Amino acid sequence: MPWRWKVQGRIFLIGGLGFMFDAWDVTLNGILIPLLSKHWSLQPADAAWIGTANLIGMAVGAFAWGTIADTIGRKKAFTATLLIFSIFTVLGAFAPDIVWFCLFRFMAGFGLGGCIPVDYALVGEFTPRKQRGKVLTAMDGWWPIGAALCGFISAGLVAVFGDWRLTMLIMVLPALLVFWVRRSVPESPLFLIRAGRRAEAAAVIDGLVEATGAEPRAYSLPEPQAAPRLSPGSAWAQLRRIWQFNWKITTAAWALFFSILLVYYLSLTWMPRILIGAGFEEYKAFVTTASMAAVGLLGVVVAALLVERVGRKWILAITGPLSALTLVIVAFVVDVPSAAVFWLLVFGFVVQVAIPVLYAYVSELYPTELRGSGFGWASTFSRIGAGFGPLVFASFFWPEFGLAQSFAMAGGLVLLSVLWMAFFAPETKQRELS
Template sequence: MTETTSLTRAERLDRLPFTREHGRLVVGSGLGWALDAMDVGLISFVMTALVAQWGLSNGEVSWIGSIGFVGMALGATLGGLLADRVGRRQVFALTLLVFGLATGAAALSWSVGALLVFRFLIGLGLGAELPVASTLVSEFAPARVRGRVVVALEAFWAVGWTLAALIGYFVVPTSDDGWRWALAIGAVPALYAVVVRRGLPESVRFLELRGRTDEAEAAVRRFERAADVEPVRSPAPPPAVAAPGPGALWSAATRTRTAALWIVWFSINFAYYGAFIWLPTLLFNDGFSLVKSFEYTLYITLAQLPGYAAAAYLIERWGRRPTLATFLLGSAVGAGMFAAAEGDTAVLLTGMVLSFFNLGAWGALYAVTPEIYPTALRATGAGAAAGFGRLASIAAPLCVPLLVDTGGTGLVFGAFAAFFVLAALAALRLPERRGEALDDPITSGTALRG
């Protein structure tokens, strides 16, 4: 490539190999992601402990499980809108600070009401963080490996949930204050927010949209130096534009994919959070001891890791749409098997099957979501889909006691299987963007074709 070659900054990023700077971005964002997952996972163990200590009713436990998702629904929507206006990195750091401080405060809860307030505040931070982090990583990853990189980011969720399971197993049962110590550990993200704010780059595409060309050029050169690639000239970006409102998600060009995406997000949230938030409690209620229920939950959680690995491999071999649909159908099979399982071994093995496919589906979904919208709408679109999905995560923990009373654990997981099938059908309506550049559909029109 000669010095006179002219490439856009996005094209310069796409030509690069995966470098140590990409690795730092994935790990830096992934640690925040893992801390997020740890916090979400901890509440399932806290709920189980509080049933034993505070004598909570199923209704009270349901609200403890759901109130955080009320905050997450609001946080995801607002976080996406803010990220398209003030930047991905800024919002990412802010969300870590909010949910870290709120988690530490929750350790001091003196009543159910106080815990509900803190869980809502935690949810605000958690909800905004995930779509913003995935958007930031997807906008730096080279097109040929973008899906694999975002699945690798999502795999940090399994790391965080595993940490939650370990804390639940080794810390929560140790004393009456074990659950408080567990939540105190969950305050670590507040400290990590400082690292994120200082160490991670801002999205080049966002900087160009805001007319901050010098900062965008510096970010690109940082990655080019890591790859030992000579910089080339880039044309002036289009004039800075205002971020479109959320109504643009339902324009003629985007409404089909938005509807399909929202159905997938709603369905997978209902099935996942309904299952995993309640899993230790359901096992405990089915006769497992507190320690045994936590131990099985840990083993089932560990099955997430190979699920992510399989999805990361297949998403660049099969493509986004077939990988997502296949793992959703596998999740439906796993949920159905768990519903019919009898005996300790069957419960453990079928739970691991469900965990393997379910988290692989999550990885594929996070890879798909930022790709289907233009730069000016990308974080808004990802946040809105996540926010709508959180409505299901609010409803699911509330519905579980009703389903248990009606038909037991079998009916609960049968319902989850049905939601996974619905999600798989909706996934087939999403566009396939494997190997394509993250171009700007508002200007090019290419990425908004169905």
């Protein structure tokens, strides 16, 4: 089928908005750490739990919702993740203390953790093969938009009203997206076929043919395979299938997710606090972090232009280690404001070339029956690193080894991951989804 903005493009926009709110919420952790440290008189190790609780919730949600999406369908799972995230983020604004706040952040993360694996499965399965690499890469353009909006809007709210709660109440907006999802997004035909719902799959395909103006032609649907039933053990069963499918590929996916996103989440979580400690005013620290995220949109554009020409593996092999190196440079020049801002912008650009290619790559490594859960488990592993990484970073590595060496250690993990990928994972450029 041809690509049409009113058909596949609408699904791209809806999935992208869900992804945008994911970025908004993760970036919000870095904004809240200095604000709540002052509000509740928190030490750095205690304040780190603000981000850790949220990201660990995302880790649990990523594997749970990946399996749920492979079981009940992409559309229902996407709707539920948005509602849970929105409700518990708003509840966090009314938390009486740090314990309740972290509990609400965990539950919000649980809902939001499902957005990325469900998003990419849904968008990827509706996108024509010729455009799939560019579209899945362009999906990550929503991330710098969400992260930048969070930084700029939060800085404005805090500067004008001086109340951190307003930065969370605004997250009622994702709940409104649910109504658009229910009206405008069909269920994935690949999922329907696999679930034995052949008549529904045929109706969706015929509707897509008509809506896109594609030339009608005869087609056949494959026989359904045994779909996993949703149960407490279904997530673990999917995990076993992921490793049985190909342990070398799964190792590559998990290692890349863990290391590259650890570097990025360290910067998002602690950069406002690092800049404030280096002498930046609170407002300027938030705006600088938001600018770091905003320039990433250019990185996504570059990634979308290069991904089908250069291939997924080469881009990751270059930009992954390079992003970690620029963060080390930031640590050395953080006391020089102009140099720190320049290298943070470089970091924001380079890392956002790597991340969208990473998401597109991992979503293409697995067959349909494992795509949601394969991506979800890789995301889970990265969220665990992103959750406990900033906590360990603030409690041990940063005070023990210093900022630059701590960032360099994270960069070493990135280098090991891309070396494993180079030898043991395939290139997926222009490969047909099974």
